[in-house]
Amino acid sequence: MGNGMKITIKEVAKEAGVSIATVSRVLNGKDGIKPSTKDRVEKAIVKYNFSPDHIARSMIVKESKTIGLLVPQLSNEYWATLAEVIEEALWTHGYTLLLCTSSTRDDSLQKEKAAIHSFIQRKVDGIIYSTSSGANESFLEFTEQIKRYGVPIVAFDQKIQGMSQIYGDHLQGAMDAVKHLIQLGHRNIAYIGGPLVSPERELGYRNAHTIHDLPVYEQLITRGEPTFQFGYRAMRELIESGRLFTGVFCGNDLIALGALQALETAGRRVPEDVAVVGYDDIHMASFAKPALTTVRQPIAEMGRTLVEQVLLSIETGNAPQQSRHLVFPMTLVVRESCGAKTRVRTL
Amino acid sequence: MGNGMKITIKEVAKEAGVSIATVSRVLNGKDGIKPSTKDRVEKAIVKYNFSPDHIARSMIVKESKTIGLLVPQLSNEYWATLAEVIEEALWTHGYTLLLCTSSTRDDSLQKEKAAIHSFIQRKVDGIIYSTSSGANESFLEFTEQIKRYGVPIVAFDQKIQGMSQIYGDHLQGAMDAVKHLIQLGHRNIAYIGGPLVSPERELGYRNAHTIHDLPVYEQLITRGEPTFQFGYRAMRELIESGRLFTGVFCGNDLIALGALQALETAGRRVPEDVAVVGYDDIHMASFAKPALTTVRQPIAEMGRTLVEQVLLSIETGNAPQQSRHLVFPMTLVVRESCGAKTRVRTL
DNA sequence: ATGAAAGCGCTAACAC
DNA sequence: GTGTTAGCGCTTTCAT
Secondary structure, X not given: OOOOOOOOHHHHXXXXXXXXXXXXXXXXXXXXXXXXXXXXXXXXXXXXXXXXXXXXXXXXXXXXXXXXXXXXXXXXXXXXHHHHHHHHHHHHOOOEEEEEEOOOOOOHHHHHHHHHHHHHHOOOOEEEEOOOOOOOHXXXXXXXXXXXXXXXXXXXXXXXXXXXXXXXXXXXXXXXXXXXXXHOOOOOEEEEEOOOOOXXXXXXXXXXXXXXXXXXXXXXXXXXXXXXXXXXXXXXXHHHHOOOOOEEEEOOHHHHHHHHHHHHXXXXXXXXXXXXXXXXXXXXXXXXXXXXXXXXXXXXXXXXXXXXXXXXXXXXXXXXXXXXXXXXXXXXXXXXXXXXXXXXXXX | OOOOOOOOHHHHHHHHOOOHHHHHHHHOOOOOXXXXXXXXXXXXXXXXXOOOOHHHHHHHHOOOOEEEEEEOXXXXXXXXXHHHHHHHHHHXXXXXXXXXXXXXXXXXXXXXXXXXXXXXXXXXXXXXXXXXXXXXXXXXXXXXXXXXXOOOEEEEOOOOOOOEEEEEOHHHHHHHHHHHHHHOOOOOEEEEEOOXXXXXXXXXXXXXXXHOOOOOOHHHEEEOOOOHHXXXXXXXXXXXXXXXXXXXXXXXXXXXXXXXXXXXXXXXXXXXXXXXXXXXXXXXXXHOOOOXXXXXXXXXXXXXXXXXXXXXXXXXXXXXXXXXXXEEOOEEEOOOOOOHHHHHHHO
């Protein structure tokens, strides 16, 4: 229960009858210390349950062994899993995680700024940065400012000039998904996505149509938040609008799950009446009824690469030349909601 | 980027033509500074894009405005949501989160120890602690050690002597769930849980039987990990064992979802052949088909209370007398998987 | 092999 | 109002 006196290296030194320099030496495993001395020091350490002040140390050695991670949210399984992978990988390398979420507030860009600032002030050795903010002018100014800090930073799913980037090939992922739908015979495919899920997905949706010489119906495109609620609402409005569509590609699985629900409520069968495919492949996707066809992101690999990259940037002193772009392939996971399996079976 | 020179309060002072003390004053918003001076300092600050070293500051003021949070995992939506709520609440109070997960490793107790240690070394102002470790002797020794550090710490869903505790009334929650099943006419109810989800849930399962003068069949009890995979496996074995059961209460929703899957694979209808109820009420629960009846935990309230409590402990200097026990009620959410709704409809 | 002393970047008396 | 100075708890020369 903290017996009043705050214990520091000084107390330990006194107890062991040595100078603080010596205690520091055994603390850091330096050699050239008489075993007997080392022994006394170690005894004193356990006696006092002494734990060196990492903060004071980091002021001198100029490394905090702490990394800042900024993610939009944690309540979306996709981000939660990524955060977990990152924490774990960082830990094996001796780093501890400082974590902030940005999308839990109305003004997420402001929270992002404040979070990065908090990281900088806390002297993190590096930052892993993902965001939900669009690329407006205020955002660009912000990224410029970040770079001025000179802290190693790697951007995830974010195209930012002059810093390391790791991202998924969402253009490919989305194209694969929509092409699959087209090959299944669908000609009126809706898209429910939004500015908040990467714009490449919408682009992929469009490209797939173009490649197949098919027109894109703008009225079948809905943009909004990357949530279950939005997916539900968007699908409901689509149905009520009376527009014709037999398939829908969703910007992420949460949206797709919401759409599935709305479809069921409206009495439309999936995949018979409308085929749906999502994006991310979160666990829920496979539990859904019908099981959701979706685009799988290699979250674990991406997470591990993210930490490899920050660590590399830290080692190389954040040399800008070192900044790399790594892109990961997406894979289409065909389950029941797209109807492919049903068709195969009935052939 | 980073033009070589590391800029500190000194550079700013020189630029503004004042002493570092003055810069410090404007930084901390102290009054009694000539507006013109303040102005020059502020200009110098933005010119250099200066951000004061929080770490150096905290050495003097003895507060880091950082809280350590230890959760078992993030890939379980329950914990992810809790972490998100906590981060958000902490942030509004000016704190930043240091986060560690413990169950991502084989030896979770060891990681827990190391994580707490990392928090202490990084001079967190307080700790929010939840765990997945059972209460063995090694664990007790550990909690004793934690307390010796003298850092404000609040335990979540954990009965630890001498520290603030926030927990859910899982005995009540589990009893409600099982009583519900019993009232629906079930007499052979299985339990799939484990040492890792709080033992109160198993106790509640037993108590509900006792209250209704019903026997508990030990062969219907399976213990293991709190995962989807375990739920699936356990249910499968239960079915293969040929034992009679018409209902099952699961230690958490992930387990229940796994059981649901196994039941479906085996061709048993839910709720007609077997009724199932889960625990937590994660989002997935309501998406499942049939929608899962479950026990809802008030995650948001618990999360907010957790931070209120650490903050309180910090203010009061962690006076042990101040340590409180707050318990939250659980509420049964009746959906489709228990059959209650079907029955009502068919009556 | 070990001690003395000079900082790391900042805040908080204490002076003027 | 503002500058000077003494630390915070530690690491690291530089002596001895």
